[in-house]
Amino acid sequence: MVEKIDVEFEEGDNNFLTHSMVDKMLIQNRKFVKNQPKRVVDLHSLETRVSMNPYVEKASVFLTIDGILKTLIKQRKPLARLVNGDTFFYIDRFGVKIPMSSNFSSRVPLVSGVEDATEIKELIKLLQTIASDDFFKKEIIAVERESNGEYVFNVRSGDYRVVFGGSEFASLKLKKLKAFYNKALIDETITRYKLINVKYHNQVVCTKHSHNGKQ
Structure with a gap:
């Protein structure tokens, strides 16, 4: 089972996105992926969804062995x-x-x-x-x-x-x-x-x- 959702942002001085905003991107079928069996979680779909956000430069979504859904995000930096x-x-x-x-x-x-x-x-x-x-x-x-x-x-x-x-x-x-x-x-x-x-x-x-x- 997916026990926990963990969102991490790469270091930077821009704060367009918050942890709660990313949590909302990880909703599947109107339910959080939390407590879903790991085998039914579509990681590629979740990663694509997060990557499509205009403030995201790069995103990586993966499951750890102990059931933590981790999302690593690099936000776009305005020039x-x-x-x-x-x-x-x-x-x-x-x-x-x-x-x-x-x-x-x-x-x-x-x-x-x-x-x-x-x-x-x-x-x-x-x-x-x-x-x-x-x-x-x-x-x-x-x-x-x-x-x-x-x-x-x-x-x-x-x-x-x-x-x-x-x-x-x-x-x-x-x-x-x-x-x-x-x-x-x-x-x-x-x-x-x-x-x-x-x-x-x-x-x-x-x-x-x-x-x-x-x-």
Whole structure:
């Protein structure tokens, strides 16, 4: 007999699913699999059912010798929150769409202007480069892809925007931007600017809030 249901989540900082939500996925014929004979439990069907949930990246369902039905789940991890018209959804590192959840809100960049699969693939590569740096992972809160294919960032530390340009040479541009930050944040000159442009080779071009032009 199945004596107990045990649900385990792989480590991660997302909490879309709860243990009780997974328990409900394991219902067969309106009855829990608990107390059913082990030989009649369709493990493949249960695993398929859990895997079909949009928040599940990977699931494994199996029975232990002592009658415990174990379910191991790896939840999908959002990389960004996309807005398309009035529609919001997350995407993960594979470009899979993840619905918004009332249980959990992930602190990932808000992205606009990205629509087709090619643009999403390019976006994922850029976001993974950003996420690999602890500072920029927190600093860049929104990404806008303009019609010319260039990106503009909204940041956490001020009301200025970063004109990033295309996705090419992303690591080099971020390195250049960080060097600028290291100086401008310390001497507080960064508050003078409304745009910080790093799309040009080997230079940072800033536009001031005043009418004094570019520095």
